[in-house]
Amino acid sequence: MHPRHIERHRTKRVGWLRAAVLGANDGIVSTASLVLGVAAAHATRSNIMVAGVAGLVAGAMSMAAGEYVSVHTQADTEMADIELERKELKTDEAGEHKELAAIYVGRGLDPALAKQVVDQLMAHDGLGAHVRDELGITKAHSARPIQAAFASAASFAIGAAMPLLITLLAPAVNLILFVAATSLVFLALLGGVAAYASGASLTAGAMRVTFWSALAMALTAGVGALFGAVV
Incomplete structure (x- = not known):
């Protein structure tokens, strides 16, 4: 007996990967830019650290709230579509059969085979078949607000801790160079x-x-330098 072959697809981690990469990238960019802007305005190291930690x-x-609201809206939309599909299956099951069969025919199946596939899928899990193949909602791509x-x-x-650590350790005379380069x-x-x-x-x-x-860092440092010169 052959062992079961398990394929590891990247799409299964697309949800949390997108949120994690976006968060880390924003953490480094925004905090490093903030540090550079404040440092370019000739602030002390302690003031730079206060601004960085606050940032x-x-x-x-902000990232958590924005991501939660955004993904929760997606989840609400998905649930509304699923509920609508559930009602349509109850009120017009024959029409839903034809709709699903048309989808499979469009993907290349023979009409007779498509009808046979639909009959078997509907007998097993009709709602699941429509959610997956008509609405395009799968477990791998479903919205997870709390996780995101x-x-x-x-x-x-x-991400934000990285430029802050450099700010804390780098020599004051080369602070801007160290933070920019390492970031x-x-x-x-x-x-x-x-x-x-x-x-x-x-x-x-x-x-x-x-x-x-x-x-982003160059523009923020430029604004900081200009502000420092004016003030």
Whole structure:
């Protein structure tokens, strides 16, 4: 007897992976940019740390709340569509049979075979067949608000802690250079890891994250320097 073959598809982790990568990326970019902006305005290290920690807490809670509300809205929409499908199965089961069969015919099945497949699927789990093949809702892609919120908040905090740690340890005279350089390295690694996990190009993933992050840091540092010069 052959052992069961288990395929590990990347789409099964797309929900939490997206939230985690987005959170970590935002944590590094926003906190590093904040640190650079405040440092460029000639603030003391203690003031920079206060601003950075405040940014970490506010950013993590904002990410969690935003992700929860967004994903919960998706979950509510999915549940409403499923409930509508359940009612349609009760009121027009024959019509739902034809609708599902038409979907399979459109995918290449012979009409007679499509009808046979629908009969068997409807006998086993009619609602599940319609949810999966008509609505396109699967277990791997279903909305999970709490999981997404936790992943976003935790990853944001971890990402934000990196530039803060550098701010705490780097020499004051080279603080801006150390924070900018190490943050870009962290972001390039994060982009590469995210690309690897999703099956994309490591180089492309690292480059796009690094470019936009460098732009955000440069603009924030410029604003900080301008503000410091004026004030």
